[in-house]
Amino acid sequence: MKRNKLTMAVVVLLCGSLMFSSCIGSFGLTNKLLGWNKGVGGNKFVSELVFFAFWVLPVYEISLLADVVVLNSVEFWSGSNPIADNTQQIKGENGHEYLVKTHENGYTITDETANKTFELVFDDSDKSWSVEANGQSTKFMTFIDDNHVNMYNANGETMTVELSKAGVMAYQDMIKNNTAVFACK
Template identity: 30%
Template sequence: MKKLLVILSILMFSFGSFANCFGKFGVLKTMYGFHAGINVGSGFVAKLVRTILMYIPFFWVYGFASFLDLVLFNLIEFWTDSNPIAAAEYDFEGKLVKEFRENGGSLRLTYTKWGKEMMIEAEGNKGKVTFFAFAEKPGKLFQKENGTLVERTEAEGPALPPGFAL
């Protein structure tokens, strides 16, 4: 019995390394978002209250959420290539848009086909540049020229024009 317990323990602790894939961890992100939204006081007091709430009353909730994310939803994502929790970020057509703004510039990432394609739109003081990336062609960026996609390589120079700041 003791030998079986040791073997099961080793298998459970090494599960993450065997899976070789980590999911979106939607349940844990929701928990972190809940705790980040707790504002009691400011500065050190707020951090102390969030830390106490995290470790004392909610440690079992974090453990359960970690188990669900790491084991159950990660396995579903690994075998089906879709995560039922993280899929909520996309609309019904499989599109997700994220925008970032800083210092007068903006960056818009538009994921389509459930994350298989991405359009990157960067806008700054020198104009707008659009790139495309595809999951089946990792590490490559494309731009549209005369209606066709042309691959951009690093040897062609910087992707953004000189003086282009975000």
Template identity: 35%
Template sequence: MKKINLSVAAVLLAASFIYSSCIGSYALFNKYEKWQTHMTSNKYVNGIVGLLIEWLVAPICLFVDSLVLNTIEFWSGNNPLADNTQTVMGQDGRYYVVKTSRQGYEIKAPTGEVTYFLHDEATDSWSMKQNGVVKEIFRFNPDGTIQATMKNGEKINVTNDQAGLDMVRAEVMSTVNFFAAR
């Protein structure tokens, strides 16, 4: 009797660590669950099919997530199956699709125009790529300052604080032409 209780306790303890969801996003299981609940437009058919395959598919998905995919996510920072795309409302009230990657961000406008914000680890800089043209936006200097690139191509070094942000803002505003009409 003690061996059975000890075995049950060991299994429950192991399950509490595996299924605690603190080690990963469980992307495979979540994709399966979303598919299973939306495979047809009839919720009863979804439920019946779910009951028939749940006992086999769900444990396999959890096992693969727990031991393989979440381990990859823990060590690399990326789950191969995790959805790295989200929709964000811009300041103009329109929705943009933002996709993250190791290199940076891909932003797709409602018009279909795609803009990339790319990080270069060698120079510790961020650039914008649009219509095949790449322009450096800023880079982190070894001394802790930031080198910002203005629209006219001029580069200025600023501190990495509110004063530096204010300097860049003032520089940008000085290059903007305002026209007043009556």
């Protein structure tokens, strides 16, 4: 009987949130729980058993209630959900696993296979991107205007690149040619 009352309360709250709110919210807690559930054991049958157990034990109902009543309201008024995930796991072409965490002014990227970390940082004062690793910061790109950027090479030389397919291809060709020259020396 308690389970039915809880389920009914969740349904009423969901309907109320849709009718009386202009913001549905991202349901960060429930989505994290579902994401975790999908990855349990790497087997769809184990995931299904955990899903069923969490439904019977009202874990999902409680997470949904917390999202509807508290977390989505915080998200509506503050603009960000305190539970929302700003970290992504990415598998690279080289077989390495990367953990990418988003910050206010850039990204922290961890190569989990090689156990190395670096940051990409945007400096709003001069509209530039830098890479920071091992305590050193190296600027690699600065926006000139909406259609051009300055790209910096390892020698500190700059090349103005047009932000178009032709401009990017020209820059790629220049990098390939310089890499080939360095490889021959």
